[in-house]
Amino acid sequence: MPTQPIRLFGDPVLRRPAIEVVDFDKELRRLVEDLTDTMLAAPGAGLAAPQIGVGLRVFTWHVDGELGHLVNPRLTLSSETQHGPEGCLSIPELSFDCTRALDVVAHGFDMYGEPLVVQGSDLLARAIQHETDHLDGVLFIDRLDPDGRKAAMRAIREAEWFGLEQPTVKVSPHATRGLQL
Numbered sequence: 001m002p003t004q005p006i007r008l009f010g011d012p013v014l015r016r017p018a019i020e021v022v023d024f025d026k027e028l029r030r031l032v033e034d035l036t037d038t039m040l041a042a043p044g045a046g047l048a049a050p051q052i053g054v055g056l057r058v059f060t061w062h063v064d065g066e067l068g069h070l071v072n073p074r075l076t077l078s079s080e081t082q083h084g085p086e087g088c089l090s091i092p093e094l095s096f097d098c099t100r101a102l103d104v105v106a107h108g109f110d111m112y113g114e115p116l117v118v119q120g121s122d123l124l125a126r127a128i129q130h131e132t133d134h135l136d137g138v139l140f141i142d143r144l145d146p147d148g149r150k151a152a153m154r155a156i157r158e159a160e161w162f163g164l165e166q167p168t169v170k171v172s173p174h175a176t177r178g179l180q181l
Helices: 026-041 122-135 146-158 173-177
Strands: 046-048 058-063 066-077 081-088 091-101 103-109 115-121
Touching: 026 046, 026 058, 026 066, 046 122, 058 122, 066 115, 066 122, 081 122, 091 122, 091 146, 103 122, 115 122
Parallel strands: none
Antiparallel strands: 046 058, 058 066, 066 103, 081 091, 103 115
């Protein structure tokens, strides 16, 4: 399948909260397939629908050989934390140390509307939290301490890709429900 262009830091779609999926239909399955193909081609550990310009609460992951997706996630986080490097396909070639919960339990649905519970630790927990943040319009650099965020913003402004024209907005089949991309 063809991959989709990944939206870069600065694209407004990355800052808009995504809306809940209500139709578990062929278009949703196509979106999950596009997310998976794009994530694997990038390659990345996860990819959320807003990163390809679709404002729906869907993401995929590929961590430690496990490939999955989650629709309309709700997270329960452990109080124990982990601190380590984190990157983002929308902020390419840069990573910064970020604090996340060590463990996560994610409740949601698969692409067919069946309930799904995903439990993860370490990298999977980090990926699930990172992608769920995307669905809320939050980027991982927002979670850095003030000095880390300042360093991240400096590195982003110096990156070759910063300020490049963003891909043309594609209209989602779900746009008829008032979704603005």
